[in-house]
Every structure is written in structure tokens, then in C-alpha cells.
Amino acid sequence: KAGVTQTPRYLIKTRGQQVTLSCSPISGHRSVSWYQQTPGQGLQFLFEYFSETQRNKGNFPGRFSGRQFSNSRSEMNVSTLELGDSALYLCASSWRQGENTEAFFGQGTRLTVV
Amino acid sequence: AQSVTQLGSHVSVSEGALVLLRCNYSSSVPPYLFWYVQYPNQGLQLLLKYTTGATLVKGINGFEAEFKKSETSFHLTKPSAHMSDAAEYFCAVSLLLGYSTLTFGKGTMLLVSP
Numbered sequence: 001k002a003g004v005t006q007t008p009r010y011l012i013k014t015r016g017q018q019v020t021l022s023c024s025p026i027s028g029h030r031s032v033s034w035y036q037q038t039p040g041q042g043l044q045f046l047f048e049y050f051s052e053t054q055r056n057k058g059n060f061p062g063r064f065s066g067r068q069f070s071n072s073r074s075e076m077n078v079s080t081l082e083l084g085d086s087a088l089y090l091c092a093s094s095w096r097q098g099e100n101t102e103a104f105f106g107q108g109t110r111l112t113v114v
Numbered sequence: 115a116q117s118v119t120q121l122g123s124h125v126s127v128s129e130g131a132l133v134l135l136r137c138n139y140s141s142s143v144p145p146y147l148f149w150y151v152q153y154p155n156q157g158l159q160l161l162l163k164y165t166t167g168a169t170l171v172k173g174i175n176g177f178e179a180e181f182k183k184s185e186t187s188f189h190l191t192k193p194s195a196h197m198s199d200a201a202e203y204f205c206a207v208s209l210l211l212g213y214s215t216l217t218f219g220k221g222t223m224l225l226v227s228p
Contacts, residue, residue, distance in 0.1 A: 004157070033214035043204065043218040056215045090157055094214040102148060103214040105157035 002027065004106035006091050012112045018079040021109045025072050025093030031055070032074040033103065034066060037088040049074055050095065078111075086113045116141040116207045120219035128227050133177075133192040135222050137205030140186065145207040147188040148216065149179055152202045161203075164188060175199070200226045 005024040013019050025032050033056075034046040045058040049068035066076040072093070078085055088110050092103040121136040139145060146165050150158040162173025169181040179190045188205060202223045206216040 006157075031214045033216070035218075042220045045215060045217070048213065048215045050213065055213070092158075092214040092216070102160050102163050103208075103216060105150075105159070107157040108155075110155070 004091055004093050004104050006089075006106035006109050008109060009107065010110045010112075012114060013081050015081055015083060015113055017081050018077060019081060019111060020075050020077045021089055021091075021111070023074045023076075023091030023093075023106060025074070025091075026104055029093035029095055029101075029104075030072055031093060031095040031103075032068055032072060033092045034074070034076050035090040035092065036060075037090060037108070038086075043090070046076065046089075081113045083113050086111060116145055116209060116217050118205050118207055118217055118219035120203075120205050120222050122222055123220065124223045124225060126225040126227065127195045129197055130194050133190070133195045133199065133224065135190040135203050135205075135224065137179075137188045137190065137219060138186055139188065139205075139207050141207060141209070143209060144183070145209055147179075147181060148206045148208070149173065149177070149188075149190050150204045150206060150218075152204065152221075154201075158204065161190070195224075195226050197226050197228070200224055 007022045031050045033048040048056040052068045063079045068074045088108045090108045091106045094103040117140045119138045148163045149161040164181045172178045202221045204221045205219040
């Protein structure tokens with residue numbers, strides 16, 4: 001079965017711009033979470049969506065936002081990019097109806113802000 | 115709130131030696147525990163998980179971990195290291211199984227020398 005797909009894999013943006021990252025979860029999964037990974041801070045939770053509703057949110061500024069569509073695909077948006085937003089952004093999906101399942105991760109989107 | 119502490123940001127072993135990566139957690143309720151592995155420029159792959167039942171859990175690639183409630187630990191071991199085990203390892207906790215919200219440790223880079 002297809003895994004979690006994140007697009008694009010690599011992205012270079014200029015400070016002040018905005019960016020949208022996409023995540024397609026495993027078929028049937030309804031929970032999608034986003035994580036930011038940096039060498040200094042490690043893996044930090046951004047937010048989780050479940051059935052199109054934000055269920056949890058991490059400690060990030062309002063420039064970071066997300067949404068989930070009816071087919072469970074999710075996007076995250078970062079506005080007014082800063083150099084410190086350069087990171088690997090990982091998406092994870094889980095929760096198939098009637099199953100206890102762990103989180104499966106995509107390969108990530110490497111964002112570089114210059 | 116839960117937290118995860120991984121002792122040692124880097125662990126070096128020789129090929130064929132025992133691998134021991136340490137993880138301690140803090141949680142107000144018994145958590146679900148996970149170990150993930152990450153290879154360079156890749157996403158996270160689940161090695162093993164503890165949910166309920168047997169406290170010694172076996173995972174992929176010969177890894178296993180033991181949940182010790184009294185010590186709030188979930189250390190990862192492998193009897194004999196292979197060169198291909200060189201990667202970064204993350205311990206994570208979740209209070210709810212099935213959702214994709216996880217709290218991660220800072221990670222431990224495993225270095226394997228010939």
C-alpha cells in the first residue's frame with residue numbers, strides 16, 4: 001500500500017515569502033500531524049488534524065497554519081518566512097477506523113529559507 | 115504533560131558489539147512508547163512500540179526494548195551492531211494510541227565502526 005506522501009521534497013524560499021507544503025496520508029488514515037525537525041530543537045510538534053478539525057496544536061507562532069481536506073489530505077502554510085524556519089518538515093498519519101495503529105511518517109519536505 | 119529524555123546525543127559502538135540506547139519518559143499516566151529510526155534525509159521508520167501486555171517488545175532489524183514502569187524507562191537494545199544500523203534513533207511517547215501526536219526525545223545518533 002502507498003505510504004505517506006509529502007510534496008515537494010525540497011524547497012528554497014526567500015525570507016518574507018510564504019510557503020505551502022502538502023501531505024497525502026495513507027489511505028483510510030484520518031489523523032495527520034506535522035512536525036518541524038531542526039538540528040538545534042529536534043522534532044517539534046506543530047499541529048494535528050483529525051477529520052478536518054485541528055485537534056492539537058504545538059507551541060509555534062501564528063505564522064504556521066494548516067488545514068485538512070475531506071479526503072484527509074493536509075497542507076501546512078508558513079507565512080512571512082524567517083531564516084529560522086529552515087528545517088525538515090515531516091508529516092505523519094494514523095488512525096484507521098477500528099484499528100489501533102501507530103503513526104507513519106512521510107519522507108519530509110526540506111525547506112531552506114535564504 | 116509528557117516528556118522524553120534520551121541519554122547521549124551520540125553513541126559509538128564497534129560492529130558486533132551490543133547496542134544500548136537509553137530513553138526515560140515522564141508522564142502522568144501510563145503512556146504508549148515508540149522507537150523510530152531515521153536515516154539521512156529520510157522520514158522516520160517505526161522500529162517497535164509498547165502499548166499493553168508484554169513489557170519486552172521485539173521490533174524490526176533485531177532490535178528490542180523493555181518497558182520498565184518502575185524506572186520510567188524504555189531502553190532500546192540490539193545484541194550485535196551492524197554497519198547498517200548507523201542512523202539516528204528517536205524515542206517517543208503518546209497518551210492516545212491511534213492518533214499521530216507524539217512527543218519525541220532529542221534523538222541519539224548511533225555510530226558503528228568496523
